[in-house]
């Protein structure tokens with residue numbers, strides 16, 4: 001913890017790169033962690049199959065049943081880690097949060113410089129006329145949500161397996177990562193591409209990994225903290241930029 005504090009204190013451009021483990025403290029299960037969704041049984045189907053682009057088009061009813069039951073957590077609130085990152089941004093210490101999460105909790109905590117690589121459950125669009133719909137609206141519908149203007153299917157703006165993430169969000173995230181001098185990677189198994197390769201853009205001084213399990217990037221890190229990211233980040237003391 002002291003070493004993390006020292007690295008944070010001397011850094012000038014911090015970027016935080018997070019995954020599902022950042023939101024487990026908010027009550028949202030991750031995929032590959034000890035209590036992750038990937039350990040659950042869904043007959044012959046895996047969550048990865050049900051969250052794929054082809055499944056969405058072939059079985060929209062079943063896609064939305066799974067999506068509504070397991071990917072939507074409208075009651076979830078930002079946890080200490082989300083709030084600490086907002087505090088770091090406000091103190092001009094943090095350049096950006098790059099996240100693979102789709103839960104919108106960084107924005108809910110107040111963070112503005114957020115790169116949601118896989119989109120957000122808060123954004124939904126009609127596939128025919130592009131009309132926008134909120135999460136609240138989606139929750140008020142049942143089955144396959146249909147556009148009120150044209151009857152088209154309303155698709156969540158989240159990156160499904162087999163789909164490419166938004167190019168501009170990726171470009172912005174890579175730019176922040178390559179310009180940073182401290183990259184904190186937390187709560188991610190680093191197994192989802194292309195997000196995991198984003199670390200290759202990092203050429204700064206210090207790399208910190210905070211994760212409950214081993215990750216493929218551990219051996220490249222200045223510091224590896226094996227523990228709860230929510231607790232570790234909550235203990236950081238934020239000093240304003242000198």
Ligand code: NAD
Nearest residue numbers: 019020021030031032033101102103187188189212228229
């Ligand atoms: P992952 O499930 O593959 O890996 C999560 C990692 O975080 C695991 O290694 C686990 O050990 C670790 N972890 C869990 N809780 C932790 C904690 N409190 N402190 C420290 N480490 C903790 O997640 P991923 O790498 O982000 O990839 C999963 C994909 O699924 C992403 O693309 C994401 O879009 C999606 N997803 C999003 C959410 C969300 O929005 N909250 C939740 C589940 C999955």
Ligand code: ZN
Nearest residue numbers: 126129147150
């Ligand atoms: Zn429409």
